Amino acid sequence: MQFNRHQLDFIQYPLDTHICLIAPPGSGKTQVTSARIAYLIKQGVAPQKILASTFNVKAADELTERLNDYRLPALPPIRNYHKVGSRMNRAFKKKGFIKHHQFIQHEWQIREKAKQVLLQTASTDINPHDSGTLEDFVSFISVVKSQLLSAEDTFTEKQINARYRCFINGFEEYEKLREQQGFQTFDDLLYDPVRVLLTTPSAVSFVENHLDHILIDEFQDMNPITFALFSFIAGSRAYITGIGDDDQTINVYRGSDPHFIVSGFSEGLQNVALLQLAETYRFGHVTAIAANQLIQHNKVRHNKICVSGANTPHTHISLGYYDEQLSYRCPHQRSLLQTINKHLATGRRKSDIGILLRTYHISPWIEFALIRERIAYRVEDGRSALSLPFVQGIKAFAALHVETQSEPPQVSPIIFLLNHPVLPVKKALLPQLASLVEASRTIDDEDIERIEPTLSPYVKTIVKKRINSLNKALSQPWSEAVSTYYESEIHAAYTEQIATRKQGNDIRNHSILIAALLLLNSTRSGDELLRIMTAPSEDEDTITITTLNSSKGCAWFTVIIPACVETILPYQHPDSPTDIEDERRLMYVGITRATQHLHLITTEKKGFQSALKAGHESPVSTVSPTMKEPSRFLYEMRLSDAEAVGNAITLDNDITLTTTGDISIIERYLTTLEDIYNGA
Secondary structure, three states: OOOOHHHHHHHHOOOOOOOEEEEEOOOHHHHHHHHHHHHHHOOOOOOHHHHHHEHHHHHHHHHHHHHOOOOOOOOOEEEEHHHHHHHHHHHHHHOOOOOEEEEEOHHHHHHHHHHHHHHHOOOOOOOOOOOOHHHHHHHHHHOOOOOOOOOHHHHOOOOOOOOOOHHHHHHHHHHHHHHHOEEEOOOOHHHHHHHHHHHHHHHHHHHHHOOEEEEEOOHHHHOOOHHHHHHHHOOOOEEEEEEOOHOOOOOHHOOOHHHHHHHHHHOOOOOOEEEEOOOOOOOOOOHHHEEEEHHOOOOOOOOOOOOOOOOOOOOOEEEEEOOOHHHHHOOOOOHHHHHHHHHHHHOOHHHHHHEEEEOHHHHHHHHHHHHHHOOOOOEEEHHHHHHHHHHHHHHHHHHHHHHHHOOOOOOHHHHHHHHOOOOOOHHHHHHEEEEEOOOOOOOOOHHHHHHHOOHHHHHHHHHHHHHHHHHHHHHHHHHHHHHHHHHHHHHHHHHHHHHHHHOHHHHHHHHHHHHHHHOOOOOOHHHHHHOOOOOOOOOOOEEEEEEEEOOOOOEEEEEEEEEOEEEEEEEEOOOOOOOOHHHHHHHHHHHHEEEEEEEEEEEEEOHHHHHHHHHOOHHHHHOOOOOOOOOHHHHOOHHHHHHHHHHHHOOOOOOOOOOOOOOOHHHHHHHHHHHHHOOO
16 A cells, blocks of 8 residues: 555654654544554564554454554454453452452443432432433433543533532442442443552552553543553553544543643653644545634644645535524425435435434434435434334324224324323323224213313313324324324424423424424325334445434545534533534534535525625624524635635636635645645
8 A cells, every 4th residue: 555755654653752643534544553553563563562442343343454454473452442441350350459340231221220329319400300311410420430530520620510410429329339239331441440550559560561552543532531541551661652633532522632632642751753644535625625724713733734635536515505494493304305316316325425413303304304205214323213202103193093994003102192292191091091092982071080080171171182183083094194183183282382381392392293294294104104114124225314423433425414503513502511612523523524525504594605605704603592593613614715725726727715814724725735745
């Protein structure tokens, strides 16, 4: 394989040096890491004296595959971070430093343990039964275990909302429970051995100074606990090579901190070299310039420029729009569907498309649109909107409509259906109310009173209307059934709730209902609806829907980033301040996943397109951000300049800028490109 000058500088750098290599997206990080390891071995370093560590198993497998091409006499150990911790756990258990624990890996098991503690420690102003609160507590436990701080100091440093202060005591009680029951989680594979090393000199002596070189991939994802682990292993003997990109530090929710790759790497080390790969071979000049202009707004980063390498394909960036009032909740999703259909019309596969979400919160409208158009997709991490209770109710309606053709309906889907939107009755009554569901049957107050005589007349009216609408629908042909139950009863129920309670979830569910109605009305039967809502087979060609976080390390021919609007990208969490630099890094990762076409969807706000073309700054600093506002990141990318300069470079034309404002990034880009071409 041929390497460029910057890649060779790293591969052949003197062995007696600690190296921090900054590797932008698509710069050949895995290739140069494997080449560096091969170089070390050829220079006489014993393979068993080298440790290569990656962020996950997939990266470890890729590095191993690359190294196999060098036909080395032996390979060094290649392990992901947690595998390193796991092996140390086993060794420490044999030495008696750590007690034997049962390992639990399923999220539901961890949530059960955390819920047990939260029920005992929760303050009066939070609901320990709320799934969101439980997730926040589990997340807090994970963050504490990524730090070298106490739970209280972590709570303060991360600026967590004061109403969750009970989490501090909750963490201490959780650790007591862990000790009593003898279990370990994924986080504890790193947390437990580091705690031992911090307090036990004999454990330090056991692990340190056995290696000559440690190479750590994805170094930007270091958190304090992981960094401490590798520092103990290195001791005073091993040279450390950290490889990563500060602009791709996106696992902050796991405790990752760009400080380690920006300035922390050299702290306490002698003879440190900072190297940089300057060229990407993933995307063209337009995307490279837009990405540079976006990320330069961050302060915690190395002052660098990444340029598109020679012969890298041209990348096109396009914008699509939602209606301003509906924003990303638009039921039609026309821009997204048009982009997909244009891609497929060229004969390319669905698997060449990635839809990258800031949060799965926005996926229902997208998934309904894809199902409606019979476009197969797969949601990573099993987080499909089809698992939402409201959507399960829709599937239950279809199943019930089918079942009435041949056999009596089942109770469980009826309960799903009756209680979305939520009926003002106790859940214990729902199975009995389900017994009243029967096609063509009309129930009255007496039927309900036999089940629960204490219900108020108002509640009885609501329940009776819901069940009678469902019974009527079950006796009708499909299109009439949809109209009777969803277009009339359910739509009216949500409309009334919104008018009286004005809760965000009601408004969101009503918006999902509008999208669902388009889907329901695109089918001819309950059978057809159930069929098209069935998950695709393993070998079926599908579009990938995933999050910006999970897209790291991936690339697609066409990338679509929906909901490029304020409150979503950047994300505005209701209980914690938004770190704009974290959000900007996520956007940077997202836009650098596309190899040929990047499509960004935002709101069609009056004046936005002209402001973008003129290179104006984002107005969000002077307004209260809402989902109707285009994301500030679209302004920061200066798309008109990126398009003009990138196309001019690709076509070897003169550069003409039509915008006003700072052009220093463009000047640096052109200078860097010229230096590379001239071999400077």
